[in-house]
Amino acid sequence: MIIGILNRKGGVGKTSLSTNLASALCLSGSRILLVDADPQESALDWQASREGETLFPVVGMAKPTLHKDIPDLARNYDHILIDGPPGINDVTRSAMMACNLVVIPVQPSPYDVWAADETVKLFTEVTIYNDSLKGLFVINRKIKNTALGRDVASALGDYPLTVAQTAITQRVVFAESAASGLSVLELAPQGPASHELNALVAEILSLQ
16 A cells, blocks of 8 residues: 655644654554655654664655656555655655555644645546545644544545544654654554554555
């Protein structure tokens, strides 16, 4: 399965979600490749800050030929995740064309709901060429004990994409693990963040 974590809006937690979803899949026994398609190379920086062996390879491929290059790579892995760039550009479009599933992280903010519009428009365009493409909104960095996550999920219901039942709550453990090049599942495997990530992975795999 080729999964793109894509959103035109920056700062929605694409890299955090990409690295942690990749880790969850890898720790469940899957062969994983993470493609860093963001020119800022945050996923590569995350990998470089790690001591010892990595769970899975991370490669930088911020280029508009991803849809041509990735199918060959896919033969060697169970799943490929693409950490996409901010904005709508040729790299984003190519990444989306390569995917089986597009995961769109959205923070619990009306600004994020409004910004999702362009990503959904691109998704709709790409389905003309990739009619099996699926899309999934994920509420990311949800604030605990607030109604914002529920309200955003309701607002996203106006779009023709599914909203994941599992939301990822904002927690300090995400920053603590990233600083060491680790995933949340390695730093706090029994913590609530790890349980949320595993639940989200189960939802994603059910869409295969």
